[in-house]
Amino acid sequence: MSESTSPRRNRLVIAVAGTVLAGSLGLGAVSLASGGDDRPAGAPAASSSASSSASPSPSEDAVKLPDQARREAGDPRALGRADAPVVLVEYADFQCPFCGKFARDVQPKLMKYVDDGTLRVEWRDFPIFGAESEAAARAGRAAASQGRFWEFHRVAYGEDRKRNSGAFATERLVAMAREAGVPDLARFRADIDGAAAREAVRRDSDEGYGLGVPSTPAFLVNGQPVLGAQPYGAFEAAIERAAEIAKKEGQ
Numbered sequence: 001m002s003e004s005t006s007p008r009r010n011r012l013v014i015a016v017a018g019t020v021l022a023g024s025l026g027l028g029a030v031s032l033a034s035g036g037d038d039r040p041a042g043a044p045a046a047s048s049s050a051s052s053s054a055s056p057s058p059s060e061d062a063v064k065l066p067d068q069a070r071r072e073a074g075d076p077r078a079l080g081r082a083d084a085p086v087v088l089v090e091y092a093d094f095q096c097p098f099c100g101k102f103a104r105d106v107q108p109k110l111m112k113y114v115d116d117g118t119l120r121v122e123w124r125d126f127p128i129f130g131a132e133s134e135a136a137a138r139a140g141r142a143a144a145s146q147g148r149f150w151e152f153h154r155v156a157y158g159e160d161r162k163r164n165s166g167a168f169a170t171e172r173l174v175a176m177a178r179e180a181g182v183p184d185l186a187r188f189r190a191d192i193d194g195a196a197a198r199e200a201v202r203r204d205s206d207e208g209y210g211l212g213v214p215s216t217p218a219f220l221v222n223g224q225p226v227l228g229a230q231p232y233g234a235f236e237a238a239i240e241r242a243a244e245i246a247k248k249e250g251q
Contacts, residue, residue, distance in 0.1 A: 064223035065211060069122060076144040079111075080120035085246035086239050088119060089220040091126035091208045094136035094156045095163045096216040098229040103157040106232050110239070118243050123149070125204040126216055132168040135192065137201045139173040142191035143182050151180035222246065 069087035072078070088110070092099040113119035125140065127133030136156060143152035155176045161167035170192065177188045191197055208218070219226040219235075222242040226234065 065220060065225060067223050068124075068207065068211070068220055069120070069222075071120070075122070076147055077123040077140070077149045078120060079150070080114040081117055082120065084114075084117060084120035086113070086119050086222055086242045087122060087220075088235070088239070089122045089124060091124045091204075091213050091216060091218045093125075093127050093129055093133045093216045094140065094168065095127075095129045095133045095161070097160050099217040100157040100160060102217050102229040103153065106229070106235060109232050110235060113239055119239055123153075124208060125201045126208045126213060126218070127201065127205065128216060130164050132164050132166075134201065135170070135173065136168040137204075138192045138194075138197040139168075139177065139188075141197040141200050142188045142194075143177055143180060145191055146182050146184060146188065148177070148180050148182045152176060152182065155180045 067087075068089050070078075071082045071087070073082050075082075090102075092102075107121070110119060110121070114121065123140075125137035127137040140149055140152055140156070143149050156168075166172065170189070173192065174185055174189060177185060182188050211220075215227065217227075217229055221235070221238040222245070224238060224242065226238055
């Protein structure tokens, strides 16, 4: 992302700032002990007013953004029931090491909420680190079209890979798809460069930019922003509180 996109970040940055100032979430836009949020060179840093170890529960008057959950039945890039009371929307880049940290360390622990029907997880492509990020996003789409998105996701994030080093070149992506069990690799190759994948990635990116996503990973939990690869406790608190609010509202 370039400096020219900064006005488009305002909605999410302001929402997070308002949340922190209100003493509510204390989850978003903070740096982790392991390195903090991930953003391309030149992008403005998110606020760091909260401690990385803090994970207080959000209050009912926490600043929220409009609900971005799509709840599309049969979405291959979603986990959980379409009618789950809590939806976690993730904006991520396959080249982002902190997205990988979330995928390996936190998301598996959140599956208990998916399994009991409380949580739905929806993925959004937000490729911000150049051509290999774009290619990896399209590859994820190509895997999804054959019902193997989450398997591809697991392989792609299975280890940290040096950014823009060829780790997500076409042949490497095909190898990942093979490991993920994508059945038709010829179709996968074609779909990576297809118009449908390019348009779908653009749609997700436009959504993120429109919200003002400042870095990856970025999350919305029923509209409540959580920025960075926060520890499990931060997501647990956000999900539990969102579930409580949804219950009160009769969802």
